[in-house]
Amino acid sequence: MFEKKLVCTRCGAEYPLASGIYKCPKCGAPLDVTYHYEDIANLIEDDDPWFRESPHVWKYWMFLPVKNLKRIVTLNEGGTRLYRLKRLEEKLGFGRLYVKYEGENPTGAFKDRGSSVEVTKALEFHAKRLIVASTGNMAASISAYGAKAGLEVTIVVPEGTPEEKLTQARVYGAKVEVYGKTYDEALAEAERKAVEEDYYLTGNYHYRVEGQKTTAFEILDQLRYNVPDWIVVPVGAGTHLRAIWKGVKEFHRVGLIEELPKIAGAQIEGYDSVVRAWKTGKPVEKVEKKVPTIASAIAVKKPVDGENVIKAVNESGGHLGTVTNAETAEAGLMLGREGIFVEPSSATSLALARKMREEGVIEKDESVVVVATGHGLKDVKTWERILSGNFVV
Incomplete structure (x- = not known):
């Protein structure tokens, strides 16, 4: 339109x-x-x-x-609640602290926002079957929306993808192919099959960005267009952070808000290529070694939107940082004590916000929205390991 x-x-x-x-x-x-x-x-x-x-x-x-x-292909995605965490904001020293809980989406993750738009576009382009590479959440989401649209779906996932997510995709009728040991290898295979076998390729591309930017629209809407000082986002492929920054800029451009927030991105230890590039000013380089992590959903060796994450952070005067398994686990348990169950990757945003507050990057009177990208039921086995004291996957 x-x-x-x-x-x-x-x-x-x-x-x-x-x-x-x-x-x-x-x-x-x-x-x-x-x-x-x-x-x-x-x-x-x-x-x-x-x-x-x-x-x-x-x-x-x-x-x-x-x-x-x-x-449009919709399962009533979005409309996820924005919770104020008053006890945590007092304990950690924030002016105001909110969590945007994306686990309330139909398949339990923020990916549904992008999938709704992406699968709608696939129908506009007369696609018959879809393919996607994923560490699990996007696989489940595309499978659900593909099923809703009556399209055949193939998902390509790396070894070690949580079984809960693969079971979810299979229930939606998707064909699951395990390829490679990392998301990057699965992505290369999906892109190859899309070209050679006539699939419509879905994933971290421009139409997904358009759906995922609605996370930002909803945050601003729910705050009655009072712009928070910070929005903190987990960084895997980087597309969600890129999308959120695009969303706030678009609301600003049409006059719905008068100022812009600062954007911060959290990467998990061992997969911090964007953080290192931001700190050194060098290009984003692929992480060569696979590192054990509790945050499998964001364990990406070379994020496709790494450059755009850095651009968004620099434009907003924001921050990028790395958090450890232990810091992430503790943040997830803090959210649990607030009645919010997130998958471990989602807790990296609160873990980073806490570290930024301790280091003075976030000031005491500033308002912060942390984005929790997925439901804890997405990765129960990892939480069992965390609760047993074993952080190694």
């Missing part, structure tokens, strides 16, 4: 929306969907009933690249 074109996030090359490409043909970087923002701004009036509508992904249809809203 209001979408305009695709633009390379690195070299600026432009492409039509229906071009069917997944990354820039010139430089290989991720692409970005742009919009006619003046038209969107003119659409939203100050007294519009739209403001009173409860948050959910498709409330923000004018910011989504879909032609026909009557044909």
Whole structure:
């Protein structure tokens, strides 16, 4: 409706929306969907009933690249609650502390936001079958939305992917292929099969960004357009952080907010390529060694959106940091004591926010939203190991 074109996030090359490409043909970087923002701004009036509508992904249809809203593929994703953690904010010294709990999405993870948009676009492009590489959460999500759309789904996962997530995908009817020892190897295989075997490739690409940016829209909506000082996000592929930054900038561009938050990204120890690149000013380099981790969902050796994460953090005056298994486990248990059960990877955001507060990066009176990306039932076995005192997977 209001979408305009695709633009390379690195070299600026432009492409039509229906071009069917997944990354820039010139430089290989991720692409970005742009919009006619003046038209969107003119659409939203100050007294519009739209403001009173409860948050959910498709409330923000004018910011989504879909032609026909009557044909969207949806399982009522989004609308996840924003909880204020008063006891933790007092204990840890925050001005205000909130958690955006994405485990409340239909398949238990934030991925559903992107899957709804991505599978809707797949139908627009007349796809018959989908393929995705995943460490589990996206596999389950694409499987669910593919099932809803009546499409065949193949998921490619690395060895060691939590069985809970694979069982979930199989229940939705997906075919599971285990390939390689890392997400990066599974991704290369999925991209190969998409080209050679005529699959529609889903994953951390530009249409997924459009759905996932609604996390930012909902945070701002739920805070009544009072912008928090910080939004802290776990970084695996980096696409969610990139998307959240895009979302807050779009709300700013159309006049819905007057200022921007600072963005922080958390990586788990052993998979901190983006943090190291940000600190040194060097390119993001692939982590060569596979390291035992409790945060399998974000154990990515070379994040596809690593460059865009650094760009977002620098533009916002934000921060990138690494947290340990122990720090992450402790943060997850803190959330548990607040009645919120998250998968270990999700707890990295609170772990980093705590460390940033201790180091003075976050000031005492500042407000912070930590994004918890998935439900704890996604990885019960890892939590059993944590509770037994064994942090090694």
